[in-house]
Amino acid sequence: MTARFDLIGLIVSDMAASLAFYRRLGLDIPAGAEEQPHVETTLPGGLRIAWDTEETIRSFHTGWEPARAGGGRIGLAFRCADAGAVDRLYEELVAAGHHGELKPWDAFWGQRYAVVRDPDGNGVDLFAPLGAGPEQHS
Numbered sequence: 001m002t003a004r005f006d007l008i009g010l011i012v013s014d015m016a017a018s019l020a021f022y023r024r025l026g027l028d029i030p031a032g033a034e035e036q037p038h039v040e041t042t043l044p045g046g047l048r049i050a051w052d053t054e055e056t057i058r059s060f061h062t063g064w065e066p067a068r069a070g071g072g073r074i075g076l077a078f079r080c081a082d083a084g085a086v087d088r089l090y091e092e093l094v095a096a097g098h099h100g101e102l103k104p105w106d107a108f109w110g111q112r113y114a115v116v117r118d119p120d121g122n123g124v125d126l127f128a129p130l131g132a133g134p135e136q137h138s
Contacts, residue, residue, distance in 0.1 A: 005047070006047065006048060006075070007040070007047070007048040007049070007050055008047070008049045008050070008076070009049075009050045009052065009072070010049070010050070010051050010052070010053075010118075010120065010122065011051075011052055011053075011054060011057050011066065011120070012051050012052070012053060012054070012120050013053075013054055013066070013118065013119070013120055014051055014119055014120075015033075015034050015036070015037075015039065015051060016034040016103070017119040018051055018118060018119050018120060019033055019034055019039065020096075021093070021096075021098060021118050021119055022049075022118070024092065024093060024096065025078050025087075025089070025124070026078075027041060027043070027049065028041055029041050037052065037053045037055065037056040038050065038051070038052050038053075038056055039051045042104075052129065054066065060135065064118075067121075073127060074122055074123075075122065075123040075124070076122065076123075076124050076125070077124070077125035077126075077127060078124065078125070078126055078127075079127060080112075080126055080127065080128040081127050081128065082112075083104075083106075083112035083128050083130060085128060086104050086112040086113070086114055086126045086127060086128050087104045087112070087114075089126055090103070090104050090114040090116060090126055093116045096114065098117060098118070099115050099116065099117070100114070100115075100116055100124075101115040101116060101117050101119040101123060102114055102115040104126070104132055107127075110129060110130050111127045111128060111129055111130060112127065112128045112129075112130055113125065113126070113127045114126045114127075
């Protein structure tokens with residue numbers, strides 16, 4: 001049997017802060033999930049994303065320690081409807097107190113591109129093809 005990629009897991013220091021961040025990115029996360037040590041949701045297409053508190057991870061992996069050098073160890077990317085949507089979402093997240101790692105710019109590979117950090121330091125890319133309108137978003 002071939003393994004099938006099924007889940008992206010994030011280890012978080014503050015569940016409420018992390019879920020609020022990803023809700024701003026449009027993920028459908030159940031109300032009240034902030035009180036849980038493990039939360040997951042299914043994305044369009046069937047891939048799942050999950051959040052576990054540091055305490056949850058330590059409950060079964062007693063020697064686990066978070067990455068220290070340079071922040072998170074994964075990156076996620078969210079496609080926006082168009083270049084203006086990249087700018088608006090970046091500004092919304094920064095205004096909400098999240099670290100803006102890389103301000104929106106027109107990348108040489110043909111995208112409007114920006115990077116913010118989630119509450120645990122993971123890089124979250126925001127992008128849209130340059131010249132793409134909402135009708136081209138998928």
